[in-house]
Amino acid sequence: MSQKKWVYLFKEVDEAEKAVGGDWEGVRALLGGKGANLAEMTRIGVPVPPGFTITTEACNAYLAAGNQFPEDMWEQVLAAMKAVEQETGKKFGDPTNPLLVSCRSGAKFSMPGMMDTVLNIGLTDATAEGMVRLTEDERFVYDSYRRLVQMFGSVVLGISDEAFEDPLDEYKKEKGVKNDTDLTASDWKTLTEKFKEVVRKHIGFDFPQDPYDQLRLATEAVFKSWNGRRARDYRNAAGIAHDLGTAVNIVTMVFGNMGWDSGTGVAFTRDPATGERKLYGDYLLNAQGEDVVAGIRNTEPITNLINELPDAYQEFIEICERLERHYRDMQDVEFTIERGKLWMLQTRSGKRTAKAIVKIAVDMAQEGLISKEEALMRVTPDNVDTLLHPQFDFNAKIKASEEGRLLAKGVNASPGAAVGQVYFDADTAEMMAKEHNQDVIMVRPFTKPDDVHGMLAARGILTSEGGATSHAAVVARQFGVPCIVGASDIRIDLEKRLMEVNGLLIKEGEFVSVDGSTGEVFQGQIPTISPTLEEQTDLLILLEWADEVASTPGIRKAPEGWPKTGLQVWANADYPADARRARSYGAKGIGLCRTEHMFFEQERLPSVQRMILAKSSEERTAALNDLLPHQRADFEGLFEAMDGYPVIIRLIDPPLHEFLPGERELLEEVIEMRVKGITEGLAEKEYLLEQVEAMHESNPMMGLRGIRLSIMMPEIVEMQVRAIFEAAANATLKGIHAKPEVMIPLTGHVNELKVIQPRLEEIAREVMAEKGVEFPYKFGTMIEIPRAALTAAEIAGIAEFFSFGTNDLTQMTFGYSRDDAERNFLLKYVEEGILPKNPFQTIDRDGVGRLMSIAVNDGREARVDLEVGICGEHGGDPSSIEFCHTIGQNYVSCSPFRVPVARLSAAQAALKYRDK
Amino acid sequence: MSQKKWVYLFKEVDEAEKAVGGDWEGVRALLGGKGANLAEMTRIGVPVPPGFTITTEACNAYLAAGNQFPEDMWEQVLAAMKAVEQETGKKFGDPTNPLLVSCRSGAKFSMPGMMDTVLNIGLTDATAEGMVRLTEDERFVYDSYRRLVQMFGSVVLGISDEAFEDPLDEYKKEKGVKNDTDLTASDWKTLTEKFKEVVRKHIGFDFPQDPYDQLRLATEAVFKSWNGRRARDYRNAAGIAHDLGTAVNIVTMVFGNMGWDSGTGVAFTRDPATGERKLYGDYLLNAQGEDVVAGIRNTEPITNLINELPDAYQEFIEICERLERHYRDMQDVEFTIERGKLWMLQTRSGKRTAKAIVKIAVDMAQEGLISKEEALMRVTPDNVDTLLHPQFDFNAKIKASEEGRLLAKGVNASPGAAVGQVYFDADTAEMMAKEHNQDVIMVRPFTKPDDVHGMLAARGILTSEGGATSHAAVVARQFGVPCIVGASDIRIDLEKRLMEVNGLLIKEGEFVSVDGSTGEVFQGQIPTISPTLEEQTDLLILLEWADEVASTPGIRKAPEGWPKTGLQVWANADYPADARRARSYGAKGIGLCRTEHMFFEQERLPSVQRMILAKSSEERTAALNDLLPHQRADFEGLFEAMDGYPVIIRLIDPPLHEFLPGERELLEEVIEMRVKGITEGLAEKEYLLEQVEAMHESNPMMGLRGIRLSIMMPEIVEMQVRAIFEAAANATLKGIHAKPEVMIPLTGHVNELKVIQPRLEEIAREVMAEKGVEFPYKFGTMIEIPRAALTAAEIAGIAEFFSFGTNDLTQMTFGYSRDDAERNFLLKYVEEGILPKNPFQTIDRDGVGRLMSIAVNDGREARVDLEVGICGEHGGDPSSIEFCHTIGQNYVSCSPFRVPVARLSAAQAALKYRDK
Numbered sequence A, B: 001m002s003q004k005k006w007v008y009l010f011k012e013v014d015e016a017e018k019a020v021g022g023d024w025e026g027v028r029a030l031l032g033g034k035g036a037n038l039a040e041m042t043r044i045g046v047p048v049p050p051g052f053t054i055t056t057e058a059c060n061a062y063l064a065a066g067n068q069f070p071e072d073m074w075e076q077v078l079a080a081m082k083a084v085e086q087e088t089g090k091k092f093g094d095p096t097n098p099l100l101v102s103c104r105s106g107a108k109f110s111m112p113g114m115m116d117t118v119l120n121i122g123l124t125d126a127t128a129e130g131m132v133r134l135t136e137d138e139r140f141v142y143d144s145y146r147r148l149v150q151m152f153g154s155v156v157l158g159i160s161d162e163a164f165e166d167p168l169d170e171y172k173k174e175k176g177v178k179n180d181t182d183l184t185a186s187d188w189k190t191l192t193e194k195f196k197e198v199v200r201k202h203i204g205f206d207f208p209q210d211p212y213d214q215l216r217l218a219t220e221a222v223f224k225s226w227n228g229r230r231a232r233d234y235r236n237a238a239g240i241a242h243d244l245g246t247a248v249n250i251v252t253m254v255f256g257n258m259g260w261d262s263g264t265g266v267a268f269t270r271d272p273a274t275g276e277r278k279l280y281g282d283y284l285l286n287a288q289g290e291d292v293v294a295g296i297r298n299t300e301p302i303t304n305l306i307n308e309l310p311d312a313y314q315e316f317i318e319i320c321e322r323l324e325r326h327y328r329d330m331q332d333v334e335f336t337i338e339r340g341k342l343w344m345l346q347t348r349s350g351k352r353t354a355k356a357i358v359k360i361a362v363d364m365a366q367e368g369l370i371s372k373e374e375a376l377m378r379v380t381p382d383n384v385d386t387l388l389h390p391q392f393d394f395n396a397k398i399k400a401s402e403e404g405r406l407l408a409k410g411v412n413a414s415p416g417a418a419v420g421q422v423y424f425d426a427d428t429a430e431m432m433a434k435e436h437n438q439d440v441i442m443v444r445p446f447t448k449p450d451d452v453h454g455m456l457a458a459r460g461i462l463t464s465e466g467g468a469t470s471h472a473a474v475v476a477r478q479f480g481v482p483c484i485v486g487a488s489d490i491r492i493d494l495e496k497r498l499m500e501v502n503g504l505l506i507k508e509g510e511f512v513s514v515d516g517s518t519g520e521v522f523q524g525q526i527p528t529i530s531p532t533l534e535e536q537t538d539l540l541i542l543l544e545w546a547d548e549v550a551s552t553p554g555i556r557k558a559p560e561g562w563p564k565t566g567l568q569v570w571a572n573a574d575y576p577a578d579a580r581r582a583r584s585y586g587a588k589g590i591g592l593c594r595t596e597h598m599f600f601e602q603e604r605l606p607s608v609q610r611m612i613l614a615k616s617s618e619e620r621t622a623a624l625n626d627l628l629p630h631q632r633a634d635f636e637g638l639f640e641a642m643d644g645y646p647v648i649i650r651l652i653d654p655p656l657h658e659f660l661p662g663e664r665e666l667l668e669e670v671i672e673m674r675v676k677g678i679t680e681g682l683a684e685k686e687y688l689l690e691q692v693e694a695m696h697e698s699n700p701m702m703g704l705r706g707i708r709l710s711i712m713m714p715e716i717v718e719m720q721v722r723a724i725f726e727a728a729a730n731a732t733l734k735g736i737h738a739k740p741e742v743m744i745p746l747t748g749h750v751n752e753l754k755v756i757q758p759r760l761e762e763i764a765r766e767v768m769a770e771k772g773v774e775f776p777y778k779f780g781t782m783i784e785i786p787r788a789a790l791t792a793a794e795i796a797g798i799a800e801f802f803s804f805g806t807n808d809l810t811q812m813t814f815g816y817s818r819d820d821a822e823r824n825f826l827l828k829y830v831e832e833g834i835l836p837k838n839p840f841q842t843i844d845r846d847g848v849g850r851l852m853s854i855a856v857n858d859g860r861e862a863r864v865d866l867e868v869g870i871c872g873e874h875g876g877d878p879s880s881i882e883f884c885h886t887i888g889q890n891y892v893s894c895s896p897f898r899v900p901v902a903r904l905s906a907a908q909a910a911l912k913y914r915d916k
Helices: A010-019 A024-043 A056-064 A074-088 A127-136 A138-156 A163-173 A183-205 A211-224 A228-240 A289-294 A302-308 A311-328 A354-366 A370-378 A381-388 A394-402 A426-434 A451-456 A472-477 A537-550 A577-583 A595-599 A605-613 A617-641 A663-676 A680-694 A707-710 A717-731 A750-771 A786-790 A792-796 A806-814 A822-830 A848-862 A880-886 A896-912 B009-019 B024-043 B056-064 B073-088 B125-135 B138-156 B162-176 B185-203 B211-226 B228-237 B288-295 B302-308 B309-329 B354-366 B373-376 B381-388 B394-402 B428-436 B449-457 B471-479 B536-548 B576-584 B595-599 B605-613 B618-639 B663-676 B680-692 B706-713 B715-733 B750-770 B786-790 B792-796 B806-814 B820-832 B844-863 B878-887 B896-912
Strands: A008-011 A053-054 A101-105 A118-121 A246-252 A263-268 A280-285 A329-339 A343-347 A405-408 A411-414 A419-421 A440-444 A460-463 A483-486 A490-493 A500-502 A502-509 A511-515 A522-525 A568-572 A590-594 A646-650 A739-744 A776-782 A800-806 A865-870 A891-894 B007-009 B052-054 B101-107 B116-122 B246-252 B263-268 B280-285 B331-338 B341-349 B407-408 B410-415 B418-421 B440-444 B460-463 B483-485 B492-494 B499-503 B505-508 B511-515 B520-523 B568-572 B592-594 B647-652 B739-742 B778-783 B801-804 B867-870 B891-894
Touching: A008 A024, A008 A074, A008 A263, A008 B471, A010 A024, A024 A101, A024 A246, A053 A605, A056 A074, A056 A246, A056 B073, A056 B595, A074 A246, A074 A806, A101 A211, A118 A138, A118 A211, A127 A138, A127 B394, A127 B801, A138 A183, A138 A211, A163 A183, A211 A246, A263 A302, A280 A302, A280 B471, A280 B511, A302 A311, A302 A411, A311 A329, A311 B228, A354 A370, A354 A381, A370 A502, A370 A537, A370 A896, A381 A537, A394 A522, A405 A865, A419 A426, A419 A460, A419 B138, A419 B394, A426 A440, A426 B138, A440 A451, A440 A490, A451 A595, A451 B418, A451 B867, A460 A472, A460 A511, A472 A483, A483 A511, A483 A605, A483 B381, A522 A568, A522 A595, A522 A896, A537 A896, A568 A577, A568 A896, A568 B428, A577 A617, A577 A646, A577 A896, A590 A595, A590 A617, A595 B647, A605 A617, A605 A680, A617 A646, A617 A717, A617 B778, A646 A776, A646 B007, A663 A680, A663 B483, A663 B663, A707 A717, A707 A739, A707 A750, A707 B820, A717 A750, A750 A776, A750 A792, A750 B331, A750 B373, A776 A786, A776 A792, A786 A806, A786 A848, A786 B806, A786 B844, A792 A800, A792 A848, A792 B211, A800 A848, A806 A848, A806 B786, A822 B706, A848 A865, A880 A896, A891 A896, B007 B009, B007 B024, B007 B073, B009 B024, B009 B052, B024 B056, B024 B246, B024 B576, B052 B073, B056 B073, B056 B211, B056 B246, B073 B211, B073 B246, B073 B605, B116 B138, B116 B211, B116 B263, B116 B471, B125 B138, B125 B891, B138 B185, B138 B211, B138 B618, B162 B185, B211 B246, B246 B410, B263 B302, B263 B309, B280 B302, B302 B309, B309 B331, B309 B341, B331 B820, B354 B381, B354 B536, B373 B896, B381 B536, B381 B820, B381 B896, B410 B471, B418 B428, B418 B449, B418 B460, B428 B440, B440 B449, B440 B492, B449 B471, B449 B595, B460 B471, B460 B511, B471 B483, B483 B511, B536 B896, B568 B896, B576 B896, B592 B595, B592 B618, B592 B867, B592 B891, B605 B618, B618 B647, B618 B715, B647 B778, B706 B715, B706 B739, B706 B750, B715 B739, B715 B750, B750 B778, B750 B792, B778 B786, B786 B792, B786 B806, B786 B844, B792 B801, B801 B844, B806 B844, B844 B867, B878 B891, B878 B896, B891 B896
Parallel strands: A419 A440, A440 A460, A460 A483, A568 A590, A568 A891, A590 A646, A646 A739, A739 A776, A776 A800, A800 A865, A865 A891, B418 B440, B440 B460, B460 B483, B568 B592, B568 B891, B592 B647, B647 B739, B739 B778, B778 B801, B801 B867, B867 B891
Antiparallel strands: A008 A053, A053 A246, A101 A118, A101 A246, A263 A280, A263 A329, A329 A343, A405 A522, A411 A483, A419 A511, A490 A500, A500 A502, A511 A522, B007 B052, B052 B246, B101 B116, B101 B246, B263 B280, B263 B331, B331 B341, B407 B520, B410 B483, B418 B511, B492 B499, B499 B505, B511 B520
């Protein structure tokens, strides 16, 4: 049997590839990310300083053997050094022409927790003198030598940084100099000796003068660092396996500070901020990489290099293009020019802004470098989201934090940045916004449905209570208003009209800045930048591609009769304006119109309250007749906006007490009137209180609402269905393709549907006969009660479509009240990893998802063409969208502002599961 | 092909049995219940008047053909009549010796909605004269004849009863007589003519003088009555299929009024009230069946017959014994003696009281007439329940209703009868009971945990709000206190200390009677009767048999590792006294001890509140240390009571605010103090209010409680586990076999258990080490959150047992808040059949049950010996117990008072599914 190969020269990459069976991931696993990239650059002819990689397998073998190099490894290292010597014409430890190398760790995945780099290995007292002769730059050589001693001491030998910093500071004090740059060649020479003394003192032996000892010890240190505490912690946190091991890269040192024909720099192959296709970076002549980073001298823009070293620049440009073509992505590269000769030291995919991510992906697809599918997979849904909301200027935010203006952190409930003056109630907020044209931040302990007019008028919303799916959060996301909820450090005093955070008072009318993307609240104003979708041509192109992919027949493998394309994206919209926005954002239908929002409008609420408090059936009918024209007009506008697309309208869902004043307010008023002996209006208030108390429920979430309310009081939904069908008929008569779908909420037992649905279908037919028109329509139900999912086969016998109400379904499946849970324990659960994610943000696949999957399967058993969607908050969450795809849904519906995000997510899900 | 046989003589029962393949149910379907029984009696040699049955198939064929007799049917009837003539020696329509018959409908199931009987068919003007000659009793003959005309007219021809009653009344007025008995032979003869005139006038033809016309028309009328409106309605209500058809029985008339050697009577073969083995019934000599029923003459006890007609009586006794042996059940028989000859006209299983049901079943098994298994199947769980609760004297209740003392009907939440004086708060109720030795009925709008002391002191509980699983209901059932909840007609005025029902006022201290079995509330006192289990030797024997059956290995078919016996019955008990009662009722373990009930006791609640309101960890620990000895003592008592049996103790479950005063009370106090300017004690109250408000939850049912609370505040459960294990150790040291099982409530995600359980197990080991003892123990969890059921495989990886908390599981699976649902919509749902049953009383198998089944299957996949039980309210419900058996649970746990019911149910389930 041949000896195991532990060491690969960079130019032996083909062999490495063969050893792992031709798989590039395997090469990365064997040689580490850095080693694999250096080898790959070598293979494609990019000039890389000669060197080699000691494999991760060697590391694992070393650790497994109790810190013993595996057999033959060191011999292979020595052989590789010989090969490098041969290639460079230099010799390791040879004072006349010494070879210096760096030793760098390099695992499969980048790991900040591990030992990084030791430079200048090979410098000894003897070779240093040789270098001085060669470079004629004694200061450079001894600076390099003392760096080696220092790095080796701290990184390899584990001596504290202070042990080296302290003598350096002392020496400078003695010399009366302030900066390192003021130190001379002899100073560094002296310090090198002092540093060697530090090593001796701490370790008990001399800094090794045999370069091979340096190399061996550095290699062992890298190996051992794999099991260091920081590395283990990092791997635990990042979910990286502990058995991968790290590779060690030994690379010939090249120096950019060997004169004005030398230099060093870093560059991106495209602009990482905008994505523009142009080189972007800096360089310095006669300098080392550290100098570029340290900012001691001002760097030059990369394009200027053409004037100074035109040949090297030309070669660099060509190499950059080659690397982009080869890696099919924008590269972040490091280079050094040593005496006119260009060396590439690193290449990797470059980090970039969301804007650049989109532009580069689209451009590269259009350049033919990558496919449209690859372009789609390179952009994350979060990138899209970022592009659609106003953002605070990054640096301004940093500055504000440094100035102590960060007041609090809450739940980032609705993304985007908002700046405005605080007001503590909906009426004032609305008035200041509408009449005084102010930018308003509405601040409340929590919000209720009758606060909505203030919330809509505000630029941003801030509450001290509630979680990511509290009323404030849901409404804010729905209308794209930046919102932070549950900022529990803030104490709001509604009477004094101020809020207090850690002793700081903010009075009504003062400015705050609210970052709904991060949950941060700042005092004062922070500048924002805000793009619109229409301006973002690259994003528009990308989303077109997403729609193409998702609408490809056959892209989804599915049983007979099930959807074969990807998910459609619909939107939740209550008003025609929302519907128009949703459509402009690419929505292909309305998945949820909440009719009760219409009930809260100022001119309607009195009729609604009259209807609820009616003492006779006639009174109730009269009040409902007042409401009907309003509802009809709303629906007509929706059908017009969505001409040709389905519009799902949900019948009244909330419990009736939500439309009445709060019990507590009323109670306080009544008690006060009684105690003070005020009789005027008391009886009326007492009657109202009595009614509200009669409607009180211990757990309203599980109470008299939805279809239960409709069974007890069918007049409301009868009016609503009449309004829907009259509106659809009117629209049809105007030539609009109206496609109403009536959705019944909160079904838990098929018999509930059997009681209500035929009655409503009868009204639908009646209206169509009255108007003399026909149009397609459906009746269906929300699946938001666990029992509905469990008995989906029966329910699909009546319902023509299902729409998952995953907010309520999550509440009931977990038994979490979303109004309280986040505040009380849920956030802690997520923080401590008891729950992997907040299930109100991302569908819990094991629990809630299992119910959904049961519902789709059983439902389609009973009705193979059952239309299945989701209209809960999760409809805009990428992971949840992917799950909806896998269980065979037809569409997802989300807030209009999330539609672009959902379109990308739908396409990505389709691509990811194309062959599964 | 031979002709289809439509008609079977009673003596042709073997042929009928062959025709349906030997199945007795088939015979009943073909001949109807009555026909089958007459035929069967004939077969076993019991004297039945000769006759025959026209089959249900003939009926169906008749109806299917548009009211046409099927081919050959009438010919078969004629042939059967000939056979009957031959047997009786009489001739149909022959004036010299006329045969008279009755025509009776008889479907497979008894159906009051159908045409019943026409007697005396065969009487015509001519045969009547012949009968007069034969009987020498003209009055009897013409009374019989006019009855035929009248019955035939109304039943067969559909003439209204009034059409006959009016001329009769007129005639009596003319004659100046009051009673039918005052009419003479010639009066009846005249009336017969008048009745024939009525027929002619209404129908347009004469009353048929051909007896075969009478027979044919009567038969057709029976057939048609199958599709009559009343019959259809009845079948719809009773769930009987519409395609069964009815048979027609033609039976020779026999007469008990042919002299003093004739008679008629009804009897039960055993006492239907007590079950005693002795004949029970009445007879009259020289009388017809109708006379016995009408009560014109006083009947004689059946045993007296021996003195009057000893031969007939001897034969009757023998026949009764034969029928009991044959049918293997107590029989309800009718007989007629015609001139010394005994004829049996009917036999069927006799209705009887719960007490008799049990005694007869046990006696018959001991007599060897039936097997123990059959005895077990003959008693319903409701029978057992009835025997265990005090009952109102039935007649006294009827009388009270007639006197208008029935005040209201509510939900029958906890069975049993209670009489007492009403008190409107727990403190007064307790005081009046304890200090004044009164029988107390505690009346509240609804109850809360701090009302428990009053509820326990009361004989009965009545609330105007809440449903079958409201706090009042659950506590009442737990402690066997009769209880009615949701009696919404009752208006309680707590200030005036009275209640009002429909204008009637009942003041504090007045008496009411509460029937928790029916939900009825009566004014005043109604006498009760109340047996104990110990007294009921028959029931004790039956329950012993039940346990034998349920503990038979192999009686349950199950996968490897699953339980092979039937269900064990455990009990829910919080206190040692309950545990002792449970054990005396046959419980084999404690399935639920609710530790928090102990927290509500007067001397403990202050410590609990101090613990909750603690401002520091030390304060909290101090308060918990005060509680520990109390808890330990409670548990020690439990282990002693259950020596050798497992005791499942649930760690704290309810939200903490339940231990504090109510928010509303506090709020009212604080507002009042503020408005009135009272400052003394205000700050303290305000602090308490602030704390209570901070704990306020919108949906407390889904809030911070159970394991969630334990994760946020582990000190409480740590104390509890220490108390449990110290108690178990102490008990063990006393020689008691303590088997603690620690149950963690409200788990929804396995990670919750992973956080808490190991920490508690550590404490358990610590205590055992401290005490130097070892005993078996388990840690497990409730399955009451839908997600827990859906992820049971993961959870069973940690939990060693599951106990279904079906109250909460039902709440969350349906999304019904049990505090509100029954009042708001659930009772209406059940009334209108939207839900087949109240899911809080009987497990909803399709929804909740599906989750339970998933949990058992997935749980045992992960841990094959997983112990699975149920501790929700459903654990005492027979249908739910059956379901628990079918899904493979180990035990059910219910309130001590339900244990006997559950033992029977468990045995019945085991028997029912033995071969499935």
